[in-house]
Amino acid sequence: MGLESWLSIASLGLAIMFVLLLLSFYNFLIGSEGKGPERFVDVRGVVIKALSISGAPSIILAGISFGLSKNYGNRLSGMLLSFSGIVLIIGMVVSLSLSSNVNTEFFHPILLIVPYTFILGGIAILIIGSIVYLKTNKGIKNREI
Numbered sequence: 001m002g003l004e005s006w007l008s009i010a011s012l013g014l015a016i017m018f019v020l021l022l023l024s025f026y027n028f029l030i031g032s033e034g035k036g037p038e039r040f041v042d043v044r045g046v047v048i049k050a051l052s053i054s055g056a057p058s059i060i061l062a063g064i065s066f067g068l069s070k071n072y073g074n075r076l077s078g079m080l081l082s083f084s085g086i087v088l089i090i091g092m093v094v095s096l097s098l099s100s101n102v103n104t105e106f107f108h109p110i111l112l113i114v115p116y117t118f119i120l121g122g123i124a125i126l127i128i129g130s131i132v133y134l135k136t137n138k139g140i141k142n143r144e145i
Helices: 003-030 043-069 075-099 110-134
Strands: none
Touching (some): 003 043, 043 075, 075 110
């Protein structure tokens, strides 16, 4: 397995981590009875922290993996990048549906901005994953010496 395959695995793992972090935070904001948490929560800070820990690195690693394998393609990298895009799209759609249940006291516009942004990012990752997958066996062959 080449470096681009490992970067694709890391991108998929970070995408899963980002989706789970965001969904668990939305569930925390909704609360057990729908009233939200009983203490002050810095919504913007938590979302930006989750975004910088796992969301943005996932997209960056997908781009690096695409850059490494765009000339010759790689089936495994293409599939993993496509799965990463699908995970981001589905996770952000679910988070958008959860954001309507967040109490107005804890609602912040970033709760809508981030999912829409990462839906676009997930679509882009899905497209580049498909390109890498379909480009396999074309162009320069990956030769082992």
